[in-house]
Amino acid sequence: MKPRVRFAPSPTGPLHIGGVRTALYNYLFAKQHGGTFILRIEDTDQTRFVEGAEAYIIESFQWLGLKFDEGVGIGGNFGPYKQSERKEIYKPYAEQLIANGWAYYAFDTPESLDTKRKEAESQKKTFQYDASTRSQMENSLTLPENEVQRRISSGEQFVIRFKYPENTDIPVHDLIRGNVIINSNLLDDKVLYKSDGMPTYHLANIVDDHLMEITHVIRGEEWLPSAPLHIMLYKAFGWDAPQFAHLPLLLKPDGNGKLSKRDGDRLGFPVFPLLWNDPKSGETSSGYRESGYLPEAVINMLALLGWNPGTEQEIFSLEELVNLFSLEKISKSGAKFSLDKAKWFNHEYLQVKTADQLYPLIENVLTTKGITSTKEYTIKVLELIKERLNFTNDFWEQSDYFFVAPKEYNAQDLKKRWKDGTGEKLRVIDRLLQQDSAFDKQAAHDRVMEHIKANEWNMGQVLNSLRIAIVGAAKGPELFTMIELIGTAEVHQRIETIIQKIEN
Ligand code: GLU
Numbered sequence: 363m364k365p366r367v368r369f370a371p372s373p374t375g376p377l378h379i380g381g382v383r384t385a386l387y388n389y390l391f392a393k394q395h396g397g398t399f400i401l402r403i404e405d406t407d408q409t410r411f412v413e414g415a416e417a418y419i420i421e422s423f424q425w426l427g428l429k430f431d432e433g434v435g436i437g438g439n440f441g442p443y444k445q446s447e448r449k450e451i452y453k454p455y456a457e458q459l460i461a462n463g464w465a466y467y468a469f470d471t472p473e474s475l476d477t478k479r480k481e482a483e484s485q486k487k488t489f490q491y492d493a494s495t496r497s498q499m500e501n502s503l504t505l506p507e508n509e510v511q512r513r514i515s516s517g518e519q520f521v522i523r524f525k526y527p528e529n530t531d532i533p534v535h536d537l538i539r540g541n542v543i544i545n546s547n548l549l550d551d552k553v554l555y556k557s558d559g560m561p562t563y564h565l566a567n568i569v570d571d572h573l574m575e576i577t578h579v580i581r582g583e584e585w586l587p588s589a590p591l592h593i594m595l596y597k598a599f600g601w602d603a604p605q606f607a608h609l610p611l612l613l614k615p616d617g618n619g620k621l622s623k624r625d626g627d628r629l630g631f632p633v634f635p636l637l638w639n640d641p642k643s644g645e646t647s648s649g650y651r652e653s654g655y656l657p658e659a660v661i662n663m664l665a666l667l668g669w670n671p672g673t674e675q676e677i678f679s680l681e682e683l684v685n686l687f688s689l690e691k692i693s694k695s696g697a698k699f700s701l702d703k704a705k706w707f708n709h710e711y712l713q714v715k716t717a718d719q720l721y722p723l724i725e726n727v728l729t730t731k732g733i734t735s736t737k738e739y740t741i742k743v744l745e746l747i748k749e750r751l752n753f754t755n756d757f758w759e760q761s762d763y764f765f766v767a768p769k770e771y772n773a774q775d776l777k778k779r780w781k782d783g784t785g786e787k788l789r790v791i792d793r794l795l796q797q798d799s800a801f802d803k804q805a806a807h808d809r810v811m812e813h814i815k816a817n818e819w820n821m822g823q824v825l826n827s828l829r830i831a832i833v834g835a836a837k838g839p840e841l842f843t844m845i846e847l848i849g850t851a852e853v854h855q856r857i858e859t860i861i862q863k864i865e866n
Pocket of ligand 1: 370581
């Protein structure tokens with residue numbers, strides 16, 4: 363049987379990069395086995411709905427190049443794929459559980475539950491709605507049948523809770539973690555359905571996984587505590603449960619704990635795929651795309667955060683990942699995010715792109731700086747400075763002197779290189795550069811070198827001073843290639859400007 367897997371985000375805000383990794387692992391698993399990768403939007407909790415989050419999720423995967431086979435925005439034979447559009451489906455299932463004794467109506471008000479919680483707290487205990495307490499609460503197990511019916515038909519608020527059997531061991535088999543056994547006495551009778559006609563996550567998730575014929579549930583570790591309930595729900599319905607694989611957490615780079623948006627803000631890296639403007643708080647969060655990451659690099663980096671192929675290889679195309687991926691090689695412990703590693707991956711992926719391929723990604727950098735340049739010139743610049751880029755956003759910082767003359771000069775470099783008479787020497791070199799009407803890089807290089815040697819000038823001093831004049835600092839790619847691109851007329855201007863500024 364070919365696997366059917368789903369990524370099932372709730373549209374409660376921007377998609378955390380950990381969620382992207384969950385989707386990626388689902389994708390790799392599905393593709394490796396010729397299966398189906400599904401996008402289901404779990405939006406039953408109306409109170410947590412955030413405008414724009416669904417569109418954000420879809421756009422993120424478009425950018426990353428991970429294509430769903432079925433789901434929201436694509437369609438398929440198991441739709442609708444958005445839970446709010448499936449609302450009517452869930453009620454009969456909740457009623458079926460009640461009819462079979464696996465669930466019950468509960469009428470307890472938030473106030474009465476709060477009182478119970480406080481009572482328990484005062485005895486240093488925590489209140490749990492379970493086999494030991496449900497007989498003292500207001501529900502269909504304690505109230506007479508006609509009273510239950512009266513309350514429901516008079517429109518009184520209720521919830522439907524799952525009824526765990528007392529003191530029963532629930533085995534959870536996880537493909538990553540192995541077997542875990544949880545006793546039902548430790549578990550809370552979770553709410554499955556509310557009188558507003560909406561199922562909770564648990565019920566909708568199980569019903570949909572069943573109806574959509576999901577074979578493997580691959581999701582974040584934070585859902586592990588819900589697994590016993592889900593397994594019991596399958597049992598209660600008499601359905602075969604899918605296989606479960608709970609992925610390790612993505613951890614902050616320093617210290618312990620889950621990678622949060624705050625870590626990103628603090629250490630300067632995005633935790634969301636795309637830039638996000640929160641419609642409620644107005645707060646903006648940075649995204650990988652806008653920070654100059656390549657989607658292939660983000661995917662490669664995420665693939666290795668929690669999984670490893672068991673070799674030293676680190677660079678993988680998506681196809682290679684599809685071939686090599688295995689749930690067995692996912693680690694049980696959390697994976698630490700590393701900014702240096704993210705940078706390294708992006709650098710590597712930038713290097714294998716041609717300047718032509720990079721051009722569309724940096725074009726807008728020049729526009730925002732108010733620079734007009736030809737594509738041909740910009741591509742030549744890209745070829746020269748590509749190896750210095752970690753992010754496409756570094757482009758300007760690494761190449762501004764190809765487009766505008768330096769406004770200031772690096773003080774340290776000047777102090778080290780600029781000596782009495784340097785200006786005069788640069789004027790001589792300027793004349794040597796302009797000697798031929800058409801600039802010939804090799805001939806100009808040889809002329810300059812010969813002159814420096816014949817006059818016993820300090821080579822490092824002179825050539826670095828020339829760099830300072832052109833670039834603003836003693837850095838940059840090969841000097842004569844740079845001069846060729848910038849042009850001898852502009853280089854002449856820059857030499858005169860630095861002499862004016864330094865020697866007058
Ligand atoms: N809607 C849940 C989430 O937001 C899905 C959890 C699951 O995959 O079962 O992560």
